[in-house]
Amino acid sequence: MQLGRVIGTVVATVKTPDLEGVKFLIVQPLDRRQEPKGRAVVAADGVHMAGPGELVYIVGSREAAQAMPNTFVPVDHAIVGIVDEVAP
Amino acid sequence: MKIGTVVGTVVSTISAPVFEGRKLLLCDIVDPSGEPDGEYTIAVDAVGAGVGETVLIVDEGNGARQIVGLDTAPIRAVVVGIVDAVEG
Numbered sequence: 374m375q376l377g378r379v380i381g382t383v384v385a386t387v388k389t390p391d392l393e394g395v396k397f398l399i400v401q402p403l404d405r406r407q408e409p410k411g412r413a414v415v416a417a418d419g420v421h422m423a424g425p426g427e428l429v430y431i432v433g434s435r436e437a438a439q440a441m442p443n444t445f446v447p448v449d450h451a452i453v454g455i456v457d458e459v460a461p
Numbered sequence: 462m463k464i465g466t467v468v469g470t471v472v473s474t475i476s477a478p479v480f481e482g483r484k485l486l487l488c489d490i491v492d493p494s495g496e497p498d499g500e501y502t503i504a505v506d507a508v509g510a511g512v513g514e515t516v517l518i519v520d521e522g523n524g525a526r527q528i529v530g531l532d533t534a535p536i537r538a539v540v541v542g543i544v545d546a547v548e549g
Contacts, residue, residue, distance in 0.1 A: 374485075374502065374503035374504070374536075374537065374538060375501075375502070375503065376471075376503065404501065405468065405469075405487055405489065405501040419477050419535060420475050420476060420477060422475050430471060430473070430485070430503050432535050432536070432537055433537075434522070434537070435522055436522045436525075436534075436535045436536060436537045437535065438535075439522075439533050439534060439535035439536075440477050440535035444533050451535060453476060453477040453480065453535050454471075454473040454475065454476030454477060454480055454485075455473060455474070455475040455476070456471055456472070456473050457472045457473055457474055458471075458472040459469050459470070459471055459472070459487060460469055460470045460471075460472060461468070461469050461512065
């Protein structure tokens, strides 16, 4: 999993039926010092509570779909937690 | 598998249910000589590792799901060992 910052939302009315009800957020991946690293990704919100500005952790590849209520969905990044604190 | 150094813990109240009660470790990935290679991961702790320790990390979903015992867990990275020594 990687740290990320939610920087926006994506609204798509027309989408494959499997994605109905799935919220999409734009997430900027961060390095471990919480500096932006790489290209922003569109991630499904697996916790249903994330919003712009929040520090989150995301999982990629096949495991992203596992965070969804229906685990057989075409999703390649998902937010699986909201970070309260990164303790040294 | 990868070798990492635990550099912190990630505290998260709102998360996918599988993460509840599990410790998340922020780990720098290191080369065999112990030098960080610039990558990091957030891994679920399965062995009781702590900050400063050198650990063995599996970063593959199927193995990770076996360890947490849940077929649908959105988890890829798990700390599965504490490294005593790397030789050679």
